[in-house]
Amino acid sequence: MSSLVKQSIVSDLRWWKVIGKLRPDLTGIRAGTYQIKEGYNLEDILVEINTGKEYQFKVTFVEGSTFKEWLDNINKAELLIPLQKTEAEIIEALNISHEKLEGLLFPETYYYSAQMSAFEIIKKAYLHQTSVLEKLWADREKDLPYKTPYEALIMASIIEKESGLSDDRDKISSVFVNRLRIGMRLQTDPTVIYGMGERYNGRIRDKDLREKTAYNTYTIDGLPPTPIAMPSEAALYATLHPAKTKYLYFVSKGDGTSYFSKNLKEHNRAVDKYIRGK
Template sequence: MLKKLVIAVVLMGLIAAGGLGWSYQQVKASLQQPVSNETAVFITVNPGTSFRGLLNQLAEKQIVPASKWTRWIYRLEPELTHIKTGTYQIPNTGTLRDVLGLIASGKEHQFAITLVEGDRFVDWLTQLSAAPEIIHQTEGMTEAEIAEAIGAELTKLEGYLLPETYHYTAGTTDLELLKRAYRQMVSLLDSAWDGRDQAIPLKNPYEALIMASIIEKETAVDNERTVVSSVFMNRLNKGMRLQTDPTVIYGMGDKYDGNIRKRDLRTPTPYNTYTIFGLPPTPIAMPSKASVLAAVKPENSGYYYFVADGKGGHKFSKTLSEHNRAVRAYLRTLKKK
């Protein structure tokens, strides 16, 4: 009788061990399930989400099929169940183990937005309003209120934000991005002003920022920026009006329809450098780093004029007669096109 009892106990132990071994293999196999999403998808893990809740999300989004074995992963590999809140991009390759490893790592997806040089502040606000996963706090705020919110002692932010590609995680606010852009421009401008050519006819960093914005709007050719800067410096030194079309356009505001007419050049606005001497009162766009540096370190030239050459660049001239010939050449190029 005792012998039969021992045999029964041994058999039950073997069966239990076999069952555990088989269960172990099933849980292990569940971690190797390939993801089933055809394209990369996003998943947001909210605060308070349990591991089982995460598995339900993965099943609902058809990333990994539901399985009764996945709930036991915490027994096999508990480190994969220590999930972090955030928004993650799940690729269309890999396994459940890869997905859980990503979410346990806390490496959220980095979104990117490129705030373009030469654009105006209003353009940036429009771009930010359409950017994914950003919390929009600036809606309904004035420019002065936005400036105060990001720590800028200004009423107008035009020009004071550095164009750059900014990376952010889901839930970042537009004010946070604007604050980063403001701080980076302040840092750049301070450094550039400290290293400026002492001979430039600019009184302070803000005037350098205004000049940089004009340079930005006048040329997108990197090796022309310092030459364009020299033209404006030469004109300022000689007491000539800057006579730059982008300032006219900025001063026209919503009245600008894509064309500048002679009457527009003659119509006074605070920004029309055909009717005012010196610089306009504020920047007219967001200048790039290259334009800021060109504003404080212009090339040493004898140029006072420039006009488009019809090939993407400009023709620079030292005298009005040379400039007029360059204008006629440009007009002939336009007619040919």
């Protein structure tokens, strides 16, 4: 109660004695962080505090964001206790069998009370993503070229980064499935960018496409070793329910949609039109 006086929310502690006699039901104050709205009188304030319903802060992680971006958001989050563990220590604490957290956390808005640990949000996001992936994996299409749910997670992260509109996701998924089935490299720019790390400055040059990194799908066969971002449930669904097509190529049309092609000749014409402006 004294803190309310210090903040000039309550002017005089003598009111407390009066309230204790008249409204003893309002004296069970619970410690916490509460939102006192403009215009509240003393009774309104005490009712709010007696509920024990603390003010909920929020931190948002967008679809397709990376673990590095999650850390930036966490460090900026108001009254959230920063992570005290390294990525390796988090993985050990959560008993995860993979070497990176990339892709394993569900992107959405998380609410928290003041002084909650950021680790609790990471844990909640991991359990949510695990639950979504398990459910979708159990209901996947037959004969997909993915041996494990983790491989599907890797592909979903690529589809998330490649898709502007959700309507295109299942067709983009079909392109990658078709390529994997015939042993054709995925050749997707987001994996190149992820492999470049801090060196990426907004441009991909020809030498970047030729550089052999663990993630460059222009130079490696099959999937990269880990996801490259945190995929949404929609991207996971598209991964496990690809459209039935014969497409092997796609190019962005610049409006969030893609143009799909069945052969290289048609694809090159699309590149000339939508990328080179010919």
